[in-house]
Amino acid sequence: MEKINWDDSFSVGVKKIDEQHRQIIGIINKLIDSTNASVDSELISDTLMEMAQYASDHFETEEHLLTEYKYPDYKSHKDHHIEFRKNTVNFSMDTLKYKRTVPVEILTYLKEWWVNHILKIDMKYKAFFVEKDVK
Ligand SMILES: [Fe+2]
Known part of the structure; x- marks a missing residue:
């Protein structure tokens, strides 16, 4: 699977948010890398947990900023975050059952969700x- 290449089209213009998005993309790329080698199942679940935790912190930062400035579309934006949180918890649990690679459907979901979420x-x-x- 191709990694996500960060370029300026991903920039939302807010430094802190851009940095967090880059971190998240870094974690996804790490997971994509891990499909090329047989790695410890523990590493996979740790990385997925890292992603869930990091995403959660990031959503908080973003939601805080959107509320602070009274972003008019806040509610629907937050709903997207809620949906991601729910799905990530579900598949983190699944993957804890000793898989040596991240199932391709999870990776595809992560990759597509983030690219779509950031860009759209x-x-x-x-x-x-x-x-x-x-x-
Ligand atoms: Fe967001």
Whole structure:
């Protein structure tokens, strides 16, 4: 599977959020790498847990910022986060059952969810934060 290549099209213009998105993409790329080698099942579940934890912290940062500046589309944005949280918990549990690679459907879900979320959903607040002068 091809890794995600970060480029400027992923930038939402807020430094802290961009940094967190890069970290998340880094974790996904690490998981994609791990499909090329047989690795410890513990590493897989640890990495998935890391992803869930990191994503959760990131959503908090983002939601905090969106609330602080009264982003009009906050509710529907938050719903996307809730959906991701729910799915990540489910598949972290599944994967804890000693798999040596991340099942391709999980990896595809992670990759597609984040690329789509950043480029389509998060990108909607880019102009909003530019207007509020949040960098
Ligand atoms: Fe988001």
